[in-house]
Amino acid sequence: MATIRDVAQLAKVSTATVSRVINSNGYVNEGTIKRVKEAIEQLNYFPNDVARSLFKGRSKMIALFVPDITNPFFPELARAIEDVTNRHDYTFVLCNTDSDIHKTTNYLNALQQKSADGFIIVSGSLTEDHLKNIQAPIVALDRIISTDISSVTVNNRIGSRQAVNYLRSLGCRRIAHIAGPEHVDNAIYRMRGYLDEVKHEDWFDSSYVVSGAYHFETAREAAVHLLTNNPRIDGIFAGNDLMGTAVLNAAASLDIKVPEDLAVIGFDGISMGERVTPALTTMAQPIYDMGAEAAEILIKQIRTPSQKVMREAFKVKLIERQST
């Protein structure tokens, strides 16, 4: 690998001049520029990013942390962030944390040691305390970390109320909820939205809420359990689409007809929802816009460290499909 010195030597100038040409900053004679560029070409020279990072303390790298890369919601989110960060000349990297706080802090430290410029984090368990020696700006996405950290989320509670009301408007009388993990804020809000609507119903008791942990298998088992023990359930609001498809799967295996005998609605709006049969009705988040917005905010904070904390909450939107 050629270095800046090789280029300088070949072009018969100093390394400073080469640097000026590379970064187009400072005055350089036209002819000199040409000579340097030729030398660069000839040696197939690329500036060493590590040396640059060391000098600048920045690396032009942005990382996204997601809790479960196999949940299609996160790859879709990642696509948006990738587009925006690449457009701004950042290298984008994706890290899967498995919701494991240890793995998360490990990645965080490793990347901070690599001078990562900023982080977009989806995490329900990370607290401000874990971030106390992280210098780089952070944007919380999908789940809030703390009031001091910028965030991009949706109106989970209101969206959930809409979901339940929609099921009710279709004639559902007994509506159950498959909830996400107990410690994840958006799961809590979605459950609260559900409870807002049903807790005063005479049929309601706590057995209508079960946890599906935002995972397919867990949700599937929960749904089977729910539908077996409460055969009068005629509507299910799943806390995310992955669990919504799990409900469809459970219903099929129990020979319960959807939407005739059971209406199902999810939350997220992942494309998988329109690919299953019957297609899943959902409260769709503007996934791409959320990711893009998180990236824009992060880049703003990287460029202007004095930026104040921003909190953006998008609205979810009902998409009716075959499951209702």
Add this chain to the structure above:
Amino acid sequence: MATIRDVAQLAKVSTATVSRVINSNGYVNEGTIKRVKEAIEQLNYFPNDVARSLFKGRSKMIALFVPDITNPFFPELARAIEDVTNRHDYTFVLCNTDSDIHKTTNYLNALQQKSADGFIIVSGSLTEDHLKNIQAPIVALDRIISTDISSVTVNNRIGSRQAVNYLRSLGCRRIAHIAGPEHVDNAIYRMRGYLDEVKHEDWFDSSYVVSGAYHFETAREAAVHLLTNNPRIDGIFAGNDLMGTAVLNAAASLDIKVPEDLAVIGFDGISMGERVTPALTTMAQPIYDMGAEAAEILIKQIRTPSQKVMREAFKVKLIERQST
């Protein structure tokens, strides 16, 4: 951020000694070790990885390139690689290339400038020529790049023949194929395997093969087209599971009963296949093992640059589910 100098000062030793302690390298007096460790603790010091990388020319970072992060096959593959690389103390990063050669080489260069230690690449369009100034070791996964580059793949052609024979053993008489992208080697082999079995059948003509580009939407449209124009088709072999689920979707929308009127088999063994209804029969690849093996090979090559090229081909295995 504290530096090694701060630690040295506080522990009243030289930076060389601190370095020795950090890397447990060379002789250091017990008491000195203790003092240094205390100073490190007290200052909450972490060695700067960028400086390390600059000096060593290595970064303890491994990257995986995938063509489409929204195809669940790749996240599943990524999980395996992540586990292995993390276990060996590498930082693992995931890059999505969209099968775009320009994006791919961009990432490749960017990461090489960051002294990435090695690459695992899933790509059907990258050639040796694009890699001519990449120094770090590379392992091709799922798709072969060249004979000079280690690879981990499966026996696509034989697996495909098995798939077709299995459909035939169920009584299918006219079997169609939804193929992957034309320039991707594994798609070509899968198609060849299919052709090996059917090209001499009297019913066969080229209209039984359509391209689905390994994408859901494309495959869905192709399947609708196929089933509409050739109503006598009673079996479809899809080149991957994503397209297999697209066939199920197409069949449902055309009111064709699976498996009664149409048997469908995919290729990959992603978990999505068991989550749809009817569950998708498939030729399953050992996804986790393949990813893990690719990572092991890569790490071997990083450690021993003289390692010779390795080519591993796993076997696929029939998994019968409801779609047949």
Add this chain to the structure above:
DNA sequence: TTGTAGGCGTTATCAA
């Protein structure tokens, strides 16, 4: 308009 030189934080060599 160009060059010299010091420093970013580490590690490894050589001396002491």
Add this chain to the structure above:
DNA sequence: TTGATAACGCCTACAA
């Protein structure tokens, strides 16, 4: 057993 010092490759005052 420890310390001084020269790299790693780049950038930017400051001088010329």
